[in-house]
Amino acid sequence: MPTAKPRTVADSNNRARLLQAATDAFAEFGYEGASLRTIADTAGVSFQLIAYYFGSKEELWAATVDYLFERYLETGKGLGFTPSGNLHEQFHNHLRLLLTDMLQRPQLHKICVQECLANSSRYRNIIEPKLEHLFSSLALPYFNEVVRLGIVEKFTPEETCLLWSAIVRMNLFSPDRAVSTLGLPQGSAKSVERQVDLMFAILTERLAALPMQDGGTNPELARSMTERKPAASRKDTVVYPWRDAKDGATDSNRVKQLEMENLHLKQLVGNLSLEKKLLLEQLAKQPAPA
Numbered sequence: 001m002p003t004a005k006p007r008t009v010a011d012s013n014n015r016a017r018l019l020q021a022a023t024d025a026f027a028e029f030g031y032e033g034a035s036l037r038t039i040a041d042t043a044g045v046s047f048q049l050i051a052y053y054f055g056s057k058e059e060l061w062a063a064t065v066d067y068l069f070e071r072y073l074e075t076g077k078g079l080g081f082t083p084s085g086n087l088h089e090q091f092h093n094h095l096r097l098l099l100t101d102m103l104q105r106p107q108l109h110k111i112c113v114q115e116c117l118a119n120s121s122r123y124r125n126i127i128e129p130k131l132e133h134l135f136s137s138l139a140l141p142y143f144n145e146v147v148r149l150g151i152v153e154k155f156t157p158e159e160t161c162l163l164w165s166a167i168v169r170m171n172l173f174s175p176d177r178a179v180s181t182l183g184l185p186q187g188s189a190k191s192v193e194r195q196v197d198l199m200f201a202i203l204t205e206r207l208a209a210l211p212m213q214d215g216g217t218n219p220e221l222a223r224s225m226t227e228r229k230p231a232a233s234r235k236d237t238v239v240y241p242w243r244d245a246k247d248g249a250t251d252s253n254r255v256k257q258l259e260m261e262n263l264h265l266k267q268l269v270g271n272l273s274l275e276k277k278l279l280l281e282q283l284a285k286q287p288a289p290a
Contacts, residue, residue: 015053017043022064027107030114031061031122062126068108069130075101076138081149088204091151095164096196102168103187109172135161153207160203167199 021042025034036057040047054060079094081087102109112131115123143157143164152160170177175186184191 011053014043014045014049017045018050018053018060019064019067022060023068023107026061026064027110030118031057031120036060058122061122065108065111065126065130068105068111069134071105072101072108072134073138076134076142079142081145087149087151091146091204092196092200095200096192098164099168099171099192099196103171103192106172109169113173152203154205155203163203164199167195171195 018039021039022034025039025042028034034057036050037047039060040050050057050060054063075098079097081090112123112127115127139161140157143152143160146152146160147155147157155163171187178184178191178195179186182191182194184194
């Protein structure tokens with residue numbers, strides 16, 4: 001345990017500088033590669049103060065992870081919706097803020113990946129519980145609210161969270177993909193805006209209203225059916241793996257392509273049959289018109 005706790009303004013400043021220096025060092029070089037002496041030099045404090053404020057290297061690392069998680073929690077807790085305002089515009093602003101924040105402070109994700117790949121006890125004992133807490137207490141409740149308010153209709157809160165995390169992770173760990181695809185500088189305002197616009201359009205796409213016996217539509221029924229169906233059955237299009245077959249393809253290859261096409265068509269028919277069955281069941285439960 002640390003031998004003493006900060007009690008003065010100087011103590012607080014020294015501790016904050018050490019945490020910031022440790023954040024950059026652990027993210028850049030990993031736990032094993034980070035040097036305590038370099039951290040102290042970067043922070044501009046005496047090397048002995050690391051032991052004074054934190055104790056060991058592992059305790060400094062744990063304090064650094066605590067510090068980073070708290071910063072993300074602070075950002076997440078500040079996201080809320082004003083019912084009287086434009087909910088979709090607020091959601092769009094939240095996505096832009098979250099992605100910008102992640103890009104400006106990528107150290108936590110880098111540390112998590114390092115420890116996960118190393119399968120370290122630090123990851124299992126410290127990071128995993130914190131990630132679970134972050135997901136259950138912040139991320140999932142937020143996306144639950146997004147779905148409850150009807151901002152997102154086509155996806156569950158869990159699916160929405162998964163889709164959004166894919167964009168975040170790509171920017172943190174494979175930024176070259178975004179650069180090569182969009183032709184915009186990594187982390188630039190235009191790149192962030194373009195990606196947020198794309199994900200926002202995907203997430204907020206409306207469900208098609210289902211027809212009723214009287215010729216009207218029932219959006220609520222469409223939504224309830226989507227929530228009941230497994231994600232794998234919610235496909236609007238079929239993507240054929242063979243796509244544009246080359247002219248020089250052999251007869252054997254063409255036969256395989258046709259077999260794959262037939263298989264996908266069977267799957268599509270099966271999904272449509274299931275949707276029809278669920279729709280008829282739901283319609284049967286509707287009260288008869290007066």
